[in-house]
Amino acid sequence: MIRTLIADDNLQFSISIINSVVSKIGEIKVDCITRDGIETIDAISKNYFDLVLLDLQMPKMSGIEVLSEIKKLDIIKIPKIIILSGDLPLLEYANISNMVRDIILKPESIDNICKRISQIVNEIRYEKDHHLVKRKVIEDLQKIGYNLKHKGTRYIIEAIMYIYRK
Numbered sequence: 001m002i003r004t005l006i007a008d009d010n011l012q013f014s015i016s017i018i019n020s021v022v023s024k025i026g027e028i029k030v031d032c033i034t035r036d037g038i039e040t041i042d043a044i045s046k047n048y049f050d051l052v053l054l055d056l057q058m059p060k061m062s063g064i065e066v067l068s069e070i071k072k073l074d075i076i077k078i079p080k081i082i083i084l085s086g087d088l089p090l091l092e093y094a095n096i097s098n099m100v101r102d103i104i105l106k107p108e109s110i111d112n113i114c115k116r117i118s119q120i121v122n123e124i125r126y127e128k129d130h131h132l133v134k135r136k137v138i139e140d141l142q143k144i145g146y147n148l149k150h151k152g153t154r155y156i157i158e159a160i161m162y163i164y165r166k
Helices: 011-024 037-046 063-072 088-094 110-143 151-165
Strands: 002-007 028-034 051-054 080-085 100-105
Touching: 002 011, 002 037, 002 110, 011 028, 011 110, 028 037, 037 051, 037 063, 051 063, 051 110, 063 080, 080 110, 100 110, 110 151
Parallel strands: 002 028, 002 051, 051 080, 080 100
Antiparallel strands: none
8 A cells, every 4th residue: 555645735625636546546545634734744754654745835834845844854765745736836946856756736637636646656666566576586586596696696686677677
């Protein structure tokens, strides 16, 4: 499951995202909804999320400030962030952050939003599976007698992982 946080002060929009996205992308589990920037930072600092859907215009702390605070947090893995906002001037500042995987304008159709979120979910799923697949490849090569110290064996592993990535 892709653990997700929705940070948006518009509860109706959050509910429509949940109803649409979760029904179309079954792997997403919405663990938390926050309605302001301070709640968002608090939730991210106390929990692990794979994905954050972030509005830029929220009370107490803007989405831009939230991005800045996330960089300062001492967390092992920073979640992938998708900005969902209708505030065009703020979007220019958000694009600077390398944490932001995608920017979606709120007037876009729910189907388009689902499609773009689905692409990010696939990336997250791939990252989670990549390590498991590599470990399995190494175990299987060892079972059939390959020596992991040999350069050729490492090339075989990299070739298999290359094919897996494609």
